[in-house]
Amino acid sequence: MIEENSIIKGNSAMNVFVLGPAGSGKSLLVKNFSAYLAREGYVVRTVNLDPGVLDPGYKADFDIRSIFTVESIMREMGLGPNGAILEAMDRLAHMKIPDFGGADHIIFDTPGQLEPFLFRDAGRRIIGGFRDRCCFFLGDLTALKNNLLGFYLYALTAYFTLETETIAILNKVDLLTPEEAEGVREIVRSPLRLTTKPLGLRDEMSARLLKTLRHFFPPKRVPLVSAKTGEGFEELLTILYEIKCACGDLT
Ligand SMILES: Nc1nc2c(ncn2[C@@H]2O[C@H](COP(=O)(O)OP(=O)(O)O)[C@@H](O)[C@H]2O)c(=O)[nH]1
Ligand SMILES: [Mg+2]
Structure with a gap:
């Protein structure tokens, strides 16, 4: 269990941590989804926790780069970019x-390097201090192709490591044709259909894993969105609402 720390006192907001590999669209989602929430009448704040970004594309209400950057730490400690x-x-x-x-x-923007969040304790300590929190784990649909399984496994690692509700989000749907998008939705709904007979060992294992992962990522909770056009944002807001309700703190 994560104990609450002093950082969170008085914060009754829903804290959304946007995670995902570099280029998956985190910063654009932070920018456009926060603008969408504001248009819907919510009070929204953005926080940039990526000390390596040159320009996140929006003006964050708090930006870690006002305290340090990857470059300043590299100079100060003689480290390379990953160490920094x-x-x-x-x-x-x-x-x-x-x-x-x-x-x-x-809404929190994070670095593309997932190591500190998924494979070290730093992410859990950063995120775990917030009471009402969730993760948006983004994947780039154009890069994922047929590797939905790998994407789910990373999102699952976030869920377990960070002890935080994690929503697997497939981004950049605007770059897919309607037929391609429907094909992905079909796989999300019925992963077993992916497999063709006769099954090889690898196919069979992935089918079984995908079936199990449906418990963690039910099809209704795997939105296809576009951080660019705003497609799917309404679905994201509904999911946030459901998570907040489940926290028992909806006022
Ligand atoms: N077409 C399209 N491009 C996107 C979308 N989301 C992000 N991008 C582009 O993908 C690139 C990486 O996005 P960025 O937000 O910087 O990714 P980050 O590294 O995860 O923060 C940029 O050129 C974005 O404009 C999307 O939904 N659709
Ligand atoms: Mg970014």
Whole structure:
């Protein structure tokens, strides 16, 4: 269990951590989804926790780069970029992130290097301090092709490592034809149909795993979205609403 820490006192917002590999569209989602929420009448704040980004494309209400950047840590400690990211996230785990009293949603942008979040304790310490929280785990549909299984497994690692409800989100649907998008939806709904007979061992294993993973990522909870056009944002908001309700704190 994660104990609450002093960072979160008074924060009754839904804290949404946007995670995913580099280029999956995290920063664009933070920018456009927060603007969408604001248009829907919510009080939204954005936080950039990526110390390596040159320009996230939006003006964050709190930006870690005002305290350090990957470059400044590289210089200060003589580290390479990967070591500097790990050091940055370890520092962040001990820092107080400003409390935005009165916000309904706080959307956090994160670095593309997933190691500190999925394979080290820093992410859990950064995220776990917030009471109402969830992760949006983004994948780039154009890069995933037929590897839905690998994507789910990463999202599952986030769920277990961070002890946080994790929504697997397939981004960049605008780059797919309607037929391709429907094909992905079909796989999400019925992963077993992926397999063709006779089954090889690998196919059989992936089919079984996908079947199990449906418990963690039920098809209704795997939205296909576009951070660019806003397609699927309504679905994301509904999911946030359901998570908030499940936290028992809806006012
Ligand atoms: N067409 C399209 N491009 C996107 C979408 N989301 C992100 N991108 C583009 O993908 C690239 C990487 O996006 P970015 O938000 O920087 O990814 P990050 O590294 O995960 O923060 C940028 O060129 C974005 O404009 C999307 O939904 N559709
Ligand atoms: Mg980014």
